Ligand SMILES: Nc1ncnc2c1ncn2[C@@H]1O[C@H](COP(=O)(O)OP(=O)(O)O)[C@@H](O)[C@H]1O
């Protein structure tokens with residue numbers, strides 16, 4: 217008789233914690249990433265695209281409930297993967313939130329339901345609101361920098377206060393709720409926090425200093441809502457969340473797989489990337505290239521007011537009693553988004569993997585310059601009437617030249633910002649830390665280094681934004697954690713150095729400036745009298 221065989225099942229894999237989770241709710245996608253605590257090691261993650269709704273030209277909205285549902289799906293998906301690789305969800309010690317900034321949600325205090333779709337940061341329906349607000353500035357000054365001493369920002373459709381004012385003026389359900397005291401406002405961090413911690417039943421209504429610094433309603437010195445700013449925008453204080461530091465206990469998750477786990481950090485995504493890149497000392501800077509591109513320069517505890525078109529913003533405040541660190545920011549609204557446009561509107565590419573291949577088949581852009589000012593130009597121009605232009609087309613121009621010119625457009629916009637930073641801070645940057653979706657593209661990073669004449673250092677991991685939120689969250693629960701300590705054991709960052717001459721670089725930059733001139737004020741430019749009559753009569 218055969219002896220019975222004993223079937224041995226392999227023991228399940230084990231992976232010990234502690235772990236830290238980070239929600240990164242970006243403009244194009246949401247993700248939940250689980251890190252090994254205190255390191256940049258990603259254990260697993262789950263990512264889902266979020267749909268934008270374009271109802272009218274220049275408008276961009278998202279469904280607030282879809283944002284919450286997507287984040288919950290990402291959390292569930294990543295936790296499932298954690299278990300699959302042998303980890304335990306109970307070993308997630310805390311989580312952090314990082315988010316697309318300025319995007320504005322208004323909801324009802326009683327039902328917890330949104331009153332309107334979220335107005336996304338790059339929506340420019342509020343151009344006329346800015347015009348109306350400019351009219352109210354004393355002495356007919358019409359100065360976009362009027363509020364800068366208070367909030368560090370110029371008047372622009374970009375910021376939440378302007379979007380809220382538009383909602384008050386144009387959506388009766390919002391203005392009525394504001395009058396009755398039943399409206400609640402939040403940027404995406406606040407909306408997520410409220411829902412994750414229990415919604416209408418017990419959800420906390422809080423934001424952090426970095427997100428609040430993008431509303432135009434927070435005083436950049438006191439870090440509190442400012443009565444004069446609220447009066448200027450005609451908004452009631454009752455709608456506003458409590459402002460907290462970027463690293464402290466906010467509340468606990470009310471239900472789902474992470475029920476009971478605390479949320480201990482909140483940072484706007486660009487500030488989170490500053491932390492994730494460990495730009496934690498004055499004089500360090502990073503650029504994140506995603507939908508838009510955002511360059512932040514750490515100015516330490518001092519507030520530097522830009523006179524060259526940059527924003528003054530809170531970089532981070534890592535604890536209730538911690539000293540806040542500030543940053544100068546150069547914001548570019550269209551970076552990777554220009555490639556989405558080449559794909560969806562122009563059919564020039566099918567996917568982002570093709571960008572580098574196509575652009576590499578030509579030696580240069582054949583003197584083509586593309587200013588993708590689809591919704592105006594942000595820093596340093598702040599010209600809401602600028603529109604996109606492609607200059608220098610010839611019979612020889614091919615799709616490849618246009619794809620390459622699109623990469624160069626992002627690089628030139630970063631040069632615009634670095635020139636402003638140099639003027640504001642006097643010290644030129646020696647190197648630039650880079651991260652974000654576009655930085656997988658090697659040719660792009662070489663062009664960036666060439667066109668600015670600076671060494672570019674690629675981040676070790678692509679998810680520096682989520683990492684920054686995870687670091688700030690862990691700091692709130694683990695006293696011994698040193699954020700400045702080396703995160704990665706995998707050697708130094710990859711450095712990309714300039715390979716063209718200064719003369720070549722400057723000539724190309726002059727051409728870029730000529731293209732910028734053609735793009736500025738396009739929307740409000742009038743035809744000369746004779747031509748206008750001919751046009752009207754046609
Ligand atoms: N290889 C590439 N070359 C250039 N751009 C790219 C490449 N891969 C992705 N992108 C761009 O990067 C953006 C996505 O980056 P990501 O950091 O995920 O954005 P976000 O945080 O804004 O959601 C998209 O706009 C996409 O067009």
Ligand SMILES: O=P(O)(O)OC[C@H](O)CO
Pocket residue numbers: 242243244315316317318337484485486506507508509
């Ligand atoms: O979605 P991203 O990464 O392009 O970031 C959006 C910014 O926070 C807008 O200010």
